[in-house]
Amino acid sequence: MISIIDVIGPSMIGPSSSHTLGAMRISKFVYNLFNSTPDNATFYLHGSFKDTYIGHGTGLALVAGLCGMATDDPSVSKADEISKRSGFNYEFKAIDLGDVHPNTVKIVATKDNLSHEVIGSSVGGGRIKIISIDSISCNITGELPTLVIENDDVPGALESIVRVISLNSVNIAQVSLSRISKGSKIANMILELDDELDNSIIENLRMLKIVKSMIYVKSLNYAS
Amino acid sequence: MNVKFFNDLVEISEKTGEDLHKVILNWEMLDTGYSSEKLIENTSKLLKVMEEEYASKKDKAFKTLVNLTGTNGKKMYNYVQNAFVGEKVFKAATIAVTMAENNASMGRIVACPTAGSSGVMPGVLLVLEEYGIPRDRLVLSLIVAGAIGKIIATRASLSGSEAGCQAEIGSATAMAAGAAVYATYGSAKQVSNAAALSLKSLMGLVCDPVGGFVEVPCVKRNATGATLALLFCDMAKSGVESVIPLDEVIDAMMSVGRSLPESLRETGKGGIAITPTARRLIKGLNDKFKISGD
Numbered sequence: 085m086i087s088i089i090d091v092i093g094p095s096m097i098g099p100s101s102s103h104t105l106g107a108m109r110i111s112k113f114v115y116n117l118f119n120s121t122p123d124n125a126t127f128y129l130h131g132s133f134k135d136t137y138i139g140h141g142t143g144l145a146l147v148a149g150l151c152g153m154a155t156d157d158p159s160v161s162k163a164d165e166i167s168k169r170s171g172f173n174y175e176f177k178a179i180d181l182g183d184v185h186p187n188t189v190k191i192v193a194t195k196d197n198l199s200h201e202v203i204g205s206s207v208g209g210g211r212i213k214i215i216s217i218d219s220i221s222c223n224i225t226g227e228l229p230t231l232v233i234e235n236d237d238v239p240g241a242l243e244s245i246v247r248v249i250s251l252n253s254v255n256i257a258q259v260s261l262s263r264i265s266k267g268s269k270i271a272n273m274i275l276e277l278d279d280e281l282d283n284s285i286i287e288n289l290r291m292l293k294i295v296k297s298m299i300y301v302k303s304l305n306y307a308s
Numbered sequence: 309m310n311v312k313f314f315n316d317l318v319e320i321s322e323k324t325g326e327d328l329h330k331v332i333l334n335w336e337m338l339d340t341g342y343s344s345e346k347l348i349e350n351t352s353k354l355l356k357v358m359e360e361e362y363a364s365k366k367d368k369a370f371k372t373l374v375n376l377t378g379t380n381g382k383k384m385y386n387y388v389q390n391a392f393v394g395e396k397v398f399k400a401a402t403i404a405v406t407m408a409e410n411n412a413s414m415g416r417i418v419a420c421p422t423a424g425s426s427g428v429m430p431g432v433l434l435v436l437e438e439y440g441i442p443r444d445r446l447v448l449s450l451i452v453a454g455a456i457g458k459i460i461a462t463r464a465s466l467s468g469s470e471a472g473c474q475a476e477i478g479s480a481t482a483m484a485a486g487a488a489v490y491a492t493y494g495s496a497k498q499v500s501n502a503a504a505l506s507l508k509s510l511m512g513l514v515c516d517p518v519g520g521f522v523e524v525p526c527v528k529r530n531a532t533g534a535t536l537a538l539l540f541c542d543m544a545k546s547g548v549e550s551v552i553p554l555d556e557v558i559d560a561m562m563s564v565g566r567s568l569p570e571s572l573r574e575t576g577k578g579g580i581a582i583t584p585t586a587r588r589l590i591k592g593l594n595d596k597f598k599i600s601g602d
């Protein structure tokens with residue numbers, strides 16, 4: 085159910101919820117993946133994002149998100165200068181991602197030797213849909229905390245992960261699974277959770293033998 | 309508490325003698341789990357953003373994203389004393405335009421209910437505040453406005469791309485008119501009448517932003533909204549009623565929205581967006597803003 089506070093808000097940076105707020109939330113999601121500003125990023129703009137990235141401020145919003153700014157920080161409009169000072173390099177490119185929402189961006193970012201690729205769409209009213217994380221298709225809103233896990237592709241892998249999470253009485257809202265390639269012994273899973281996880285649970289998950297790597301992505305908060 | 313109509317809220321308030329905002333707070337708690345304290349606190353924060361932004365921008369010229377607007381708020385600010393419509397109305401319009409220009413220049417705004425229409429509510433609320441309505445009352449009035457908007461969002465739409473500008477500026481006006489009635493201690497029924505009169509008067513308004521940018525006609529339509537909201541507040545409080553009840557007007561608005569062609573729903577392909585002057589203005593802009601391709 086939509087709440088009154090969402091109708092009379094949020095406080096945000098203009099000029100439009102799909103072109104600034106939504107764009108910024110997509111790149112903020114990427115920021116949360118790294119938990120910091122990456123060194124480099126390329127924004128591949130698809131559809132109407134490609135035509136409007138200056139006139140609607142989409143470009144600045146994307147940069148601001150990766151700088152970790154709050155979605156109503158008045159300095160979003162100066163994100164280009166701020167990023168320069170912090171040594172964050174980025175470029176914009178056009179791309180055709182095919183049959184996706186017209187307001188879609190693919191963000192490829194690197195920090196040290198870590199690299200992530202996220203595709204997200206701004207679907208209206210500031211809401212977003214992340215449709216791919218590191219080449220794993222998914223369909224998440226970013227409003228819930230998310231686990232991105234790389235694991236051994238063995239029977240029972242999912243169950244053992246789910247067991248740790250549900251032992252701590254956190255519900256799983258959605259699961260996306262994929263195999264890197266048929267022959268590889270590595271698989272990926274993305275779990276959307278109903279609640280934030282305690283650090284201890286996150287550590288328990290990391291200690292599982294089947295877990296190769298794991299990222300815990302905080303939920304995007306509409307208000308900040 | 310299954311509330312589908314705004315009139316349900318009005319009736320509960322009338323039957324129980326409970327204040328309209330209390331009925332709404334109860335409904336919201338049952339509907340979304342949002343506690344009254346939290347809702348009041350967060351609403352107060354949104355009002356604070358409106359207050360702060362206007363205080364820091366009120367006599368400024370803006371450099372907007374595509375520069376089709378940006379100095380109108382300042383011009384109006386300097387003209388207030390001469391306004392034939394009177395200081396209150398003209399100030400409301402001035403605030404609305406200033407906040408909309410702030411939006412167009414990537415300023416901080418409150419999307420109440422959308423970014424394009426974000427000047428209407430501060431226009432009305434900040435004038436009421438200036439003329440002595442206590443801030444606490446304004447917070448409650450903003451919640452009442454939120455209830456009007458929520459009913460519109462669930463029965464119809466608040467989006468220009470779905471239902472035209474009637475859904476954005478129209479809804480903002482209805483919400484602000486209701487808020488103004490409540491702020492000035494009008495009855496629940498008058499709140500609903502003021503909102504209905506507003507939506508009726510903007511019925512059919514198309515969404516036709518020049519170049520697709522939230523500048524022309526969006527900025528000045530915020531003045532329309534703030535002005536009409538104050539007018540319909542007074543009309544409702546004088547006893548004028550909307551012959552067609554608010555909930556039916558909302559449904560009618562949506563059915564008009566559905567029959568609007570796509571060219572009149574935020575595509576920049578109809579209405580004033582395709583006038584010769586508009587075409588001239590955006591020619592070049594588009595090339596300037598295109599990305600150097602892949």
Ligand code: SF4
Pocket residue numbers: 424425467468469472473474476477514515516517522525526529574
């Ligand atoms: S014309 Fe369209 S974009 Fe502009 S305020 Fe109205 S609905 Fe919003």
